[in-house]
Amino acid sequence: MKIDAFCHIMPRPYYDRFLAIEPTIDVVNLRKRVSNIPALVDLNVRFKQMDEFGDYRQIINIAAPPVEFFGSRTVSRELSRIANEAMAELVRSHPDRFAGFSACVPMDDPEAAIEEFSYAVTHLGAVGAQIYTHVAGEAMDAERFDPFYARVADSGLLLQVHPCRSSAWPDYPTEQRSRYEIWWTFGWEYDLSAFMARIVFSGVLERHPALKLLIHHGGSMVPHFAGRVGPGWDQLGARTPESQREDVTGYPLTRRPIDYFKMMYADTALFGAAHALRCSIDFYGTDHVLFASDSPYDPERGSGYIRSTIENLHSIGLDEEEQQAIFSGNISRLLGRDLARR
Incomplete structure (x- = not known):
């Protein structure tokens, strides 16, 4: 069984409201x-793609943009509720396809985010939540987010932590917009890495060591640097x-900075780059890596990254026990439930 721990979707009720x-x-x-x-919306297309991979299920979350992008707290709360109820229904209706969902939370209103997270977990069965690396440009180590953590x-x-940047973030201070989609290729990875560093040095993990952060894209730049x-x-x-x-004075830490980075978890969504996946696993360890594909954002619009990630995990020298841990064992252990059993 393979549990794909970071997949995006737009359930029809959410998609219609989004439009x-x-x-x-x-x-x-x-x-x-x-x-x-x-495949983001059409389940028939999605399921046909998933059939290729046999014993394979997904943990789904809402595709970008973040609900905070719409500029109104009222709208972000409304969209979060629509998203969570729709994803919960997909998991109930298709347990053979979806192993769970990560809640959509309105982080522009941290109190509402706590309420929505609690509702999604208690009443809808969410396995966690997805947040982004900033809220309208505000750093995620701001004090107002600490109760949510x-x-x-x-x-x-x-x-789950997903990057969040657009072409409005220029490559150089003298320019107005990012060019050549640099904001995506490199900018998203900087966003993730900066998020991780701010979480470390602001003491979020010092205060909340039980916090299980799943960093998208293999833990981003951190393993490679x-x-x-x-x-x-x-x-x-x-x-x-x-x-x-004052720029380097943070929360008093009791460990080396690198030790806090290693408390986080990484997924395998590295788009078929086997050498990068090997680096990520070497840094985090096989017990802190979860299989994930980032489906359906590959050039095939659904199957490509799933296939290449599975191939990578079979080709980079992992033994059978290590593969099993990454494919399904780690996510089951982290959530305290055997997701490999339907």
Whole structure:
């Protein structure tokens, strides 16, 4: 059994409401993107793709854009509820296809996010939640988000972290927009890595060590720059003048910075790059890596990344026990339920 722990979807009730809302320019661009991927909405297309992989099920979450992109707390709360009830219905109706769902939460209103998370977990059976790397440009280590992290940590469930950046974030300060989709290829990975660092140095994991953060795209840049994250950040402050001391003064930590990064979990959504997957597993360990494909955003619009990720996991030198842990064992252990059993 393979449990795909990070897959995107737009259930029909959510999709219809998404299309009806007055959009921002970034939402317009994302509408164009999702409208070209039938498997996000059409279950017949999705299920036909999934049939290729035998004993294979998905944990689903809502595809970008974040509900906070629509500019109104009222709308973000409304969309979150529609999304969660629709995903819960998909899991109930198709248990052979969907092993669970991650709740959509309105992080522009942290109190409402806690309420929606609690509702989704208690009444709908969510296995966790998905958040993004910022809320309208606000860093996710802001104090107002700490009660939300505390609530998720107490639940023992998984908090998926997805990058969030658009072409409005320029490549250089003298420019107005990012070019060549650099904002996506490299910008999203910087977003994830910056999120992780701010979570570490602000003390979120020091205060809430039970928080289970699943970092998309193989843990992003961190495994590949472990020397900078490790010995480099052991020298935090050595590159900063005294006049900027507040820039490197964070929450008192009791471990090396790199140890907090290794408390997080990574998925295997590396788009067929076997060498990158091997690096990620070497950094986090086979017990902190979850199989995930990022379906259906591959060039085939559904099957390609699933297939290539499975092939990678079979080709990079893992033994059978390690493969089983990544494919289904780790996610079952983290959630305290055997997801390999229908």
